[in-house]
Amino acid sequence: MLRISLAAERLWTLWGFPISNALLTTWIVMAVLIVFGVAATRKMSMIPGNVQLVAEMIVGGLYDFFNSIAGSFVGQFFPIIGSLFIYILLANWIGLLPGVGTIGFYRALEQGTSPEFIPLFRGSMSDLNTTIALALVSVVAMQYYGFKNLGAHYGKRFINFKDPIMSFVGILEIISDLSKVISFAFRLFGNIFAGEVLLAVMAFLMPFIVPLPFLFMELFVGLIQALVFSMLTTAFFTIAVSHEE
Amino acid sequence: MEQLGIEPKLLIAQLINFAIIVVVLQKLLYKPILDMLNKRKKEIADGVAMTESMRVEEEKFKLKQEKALEKAREDAMEIIEDAKKQAKEVEKELVADAHTQAGAIIARAKAEAEEVEKQAQVSLRKEAIALATTMAERLLSSVMTAKEQHAYIAKRVKDLESWSNRL
Numbered sequence: 001m002l003r004i005s006l007a008a009e010r011l012w013t014l015w016g017f018p019i020s021n022a023l024l025t026t027w028i029v030m031a032v033l034i035v036f037g038v039a040a041t042r043k044m045s046m047i048p049g050n051v052q053l054v055a056e057m058i059v060g061g062l063y064d065f066f067n068s069i070a071g072s073f074v075g076q077f078f079p080i081i082g083s084l085f086i087y088i089l090l091a092n093w094i095g096l097l098p099g100v101g102t103i104g105f106y107r108a109l110e111q112g113t114s115p116e117f118i119p120l121f122r123g124s125m126s127d128l129n130t131t132i133a134l135a136l137v138s139v140v141a142m143q144y145y146g147f148k149n150l151g152a153h154y155g156k157r158f159i160n161f162k163d164p165i166m167s168f169v170g171i172l173e174i175i176s177d178l179s180k181v182i183s184f185a186f187r188l189f190g191n192i193f194a195g196e197v198l199l200a201v202m203a204f205l206m207p208f209i210v211p212l213p214f215l216f217m218e219l220f221v222g223l224i225q226a227l228v229f230s231m232l233t234t235a236f237f238t239i240a241v242s243h244e245e
Numbered sequence: 246m247e248q249l250g251i252e253p254k255l256l257i258a259q260l261i262n263f264a265i266i267v268v269v270l271q272k273l274l275y276k277p278i279l280d281m282l283n284k285r286k287k288e289i290a291d292g293v294a295m296t297e298s299m300r301v302e303e304e305k306f307k308l309k310q311e312k313a314l315e316k317a318r319e320d321a322m323e324i325i326e327d328a329k330k331q332a333k334e335v336e337k338e339l340v341a342d343a344h345t346q347a348g349a350i351i352a353r354a355k356a357e358a359e360e361v362e363k364q365a366q367v368s369l370r371k372e373a374i375a376l377a378t379t380m381a382e383r384l385l386s387s388v389m390t391a392k393e394q395h396a397y398i399a400k401r402v403k404d405l406e407s408w409s410n411r412l
Binding site for chain 1: 249251258270271277279
């Protein structure tokens, strides 16, 4: 029977530290990114080779794209927003590869129960730990850039005793920023997890041909979610650094 | 939380993972690639600026060349005009000289012709007188005495002289 789990499955425990299948996939994504980074910039030249050309297209294209949103602040924001986009996109697409969610082993989750299938790999973004971590990075970095660029003046966005309305607006701003963590995390998790469930159900019902259109749709969803997350982050960063009373 | 799979240790691990990704990508990918793109952009901009300055220089050179050509053409035209003027003056001088020389030749020829005519007239008169004298002597010797002949001849010579003067 098809087994769907909201939580990422724990594979092993290493010195008390849990290794989940989503974490293992994250390490693979990281390894791919590092290898690509090294390969692209190992022999840099004015006339680029194939890998350098692809890297230039991706990085240059992203930089120009985010420049259209963040303007002169893009240089400050790019390491985080560029990484968010590339990491989320690659993690989403790697999550669609054959073997992710299907290669695994059987193990009894609790003593006395029958063994259950534990997949070795799971899409990184279909684990709430990953998406909450990214959402936290996004919201904390937003505050960091706000204080860095506006100084103490940025604090007036949250704490302002000029008049009762502004004080109330400050409280709303705090709630709004906290809710951004939840909205960021659950939007990304929900979309990717739902996609994986959809693909799993389709493959369970009809293993051939039928899942294909859904697979293409999930490729597209993966791109859109990476774009939405990074674009929203850029927009919030830009609002934070240009905040006025 | 457990149902959702949220586990602080995994969450922190994912935070660290992302921090590693940001640092590594910034060092390995973004910085070198963006530096290279900026360097290439600068080189292209320099190349375009150099081409533009060369184009401007070329235009200046062309303009200078055209001016020099125009000046050379004007100088040449001036030289030709001067030469033409000089040639005309020389021509005028030559024609005037030729006219003068021709007038002198004609005058000299006229004078020579007149002289020849005068000489011819004188010799003709002398010959006529001599001939008439001879004829008259021969004719009168038969009918007149020597004294009458001389008187008659003297009278006729006078007549001839007055006749020749009338010619």
